[in-house]
Amino acid sequence: MQIYILDDDEQVVAANRFLLNAMGHGSQGWSSPQQFLDELDDKKPAILLLDLAMPELDGLAVLSVLQQRRSTVAVILLTGHGDVPQAVEAMKLGAVDFLEKPIDARRLTAALAQARLKVDQLVEQARVHQCFTRLSAREREVVSLVAQGLTNKAIAEQLCVAVRTVEVHRASAMNKLNVANMAELLNHWQLYRG
Template identity: 45%
Template sequence: MNDRRLVHIVDDEESVRNSIGFMLQTTGYSVRTWPSGAAFLRDLRTAEPGCILLDIRMPEMDGLAVQQQLNARGAKMPVIVLTGHGDVSIAVKAMRAGAVDFLEKPFEADHLLCAIGKAFERMAETSSESRTDDARALLASLSMREREVLEGLATGYPNKTIAYDLGISPRTVEVHRANLMQKLGARSLSEALRITFTAEMGEI
């Protein structure tokens, strides 16, 4: 029995599956690759528990649709979304649907390993209620303006749009964004979004 932690790589590009798979295997993970979301879902019942690296742009069934099906079927495996298109609005939707993180291709190996580490930490957590309480406590530390900026980010808006909506300069938005990231202890937008959606702030 292989007790190494398993990562499912769901991506329609064989070169991506092979390169990520090789890197993960050399760092101690077990890997199983899938050429499409539909193929993964077909074998979901018998798939071993693990972390899912899920590409967004795939033919037949895109990553968001696969994630929706995973949620509908009650799958508890954590999802990390991969996108090569820099589409923040798609990443926001994935985070709202429960993704642990999102990574834009091409990404650094250490960023991927960090995201996978967080995914397995989530698998080990036993109390979602405690996680929600912690997230709400972090959000409570923000000022009203910082919350407004965060809500704009959580909607997928760029800084310029947030600045226009709030009647402030883009530079001021950047300052508020930096401050709220520091208060949340978030090193990236995806971490801030995860805290936001864990606290169940707002609706799509």
């Protein structure tokens, strides 16, 4: 899996690339957050070692952009000094871990293992989100109401349509989402909303 490094200090980028290479990982580095965001393929699964303190855009801002773009890049934040409130904010934004510089190889190995799991989750979320884009507005509305626990009859009453119409929209949505039962449908809804 591709590993990216983003740090405004080019020497830190070089040192981290050297460490990753010694650990058997290929990597690519940037020292400009904007250039990184411009060049990033959001659909390509990867792991990003992201510096927290950068003058142009800080790590939290970059992490926020990645989240908004529904990127399949898992983020490990790096900092020269631990900051609990920033770590909490980073985790809320979806960061996998928060490591202090210089990076300890053992902690990095553990963080990379967690990041790989996060990448798998992000790829699945992206796949599910793509499936939801194929739903009509009414199908999405029916799935939302099903996820809230409403019966077909209650949904029909709320939407002022026949129960059969709800059944047709529900079946069509399940077909487009490639789910076989309610549990899968609800799981997809959670991934879509997550």
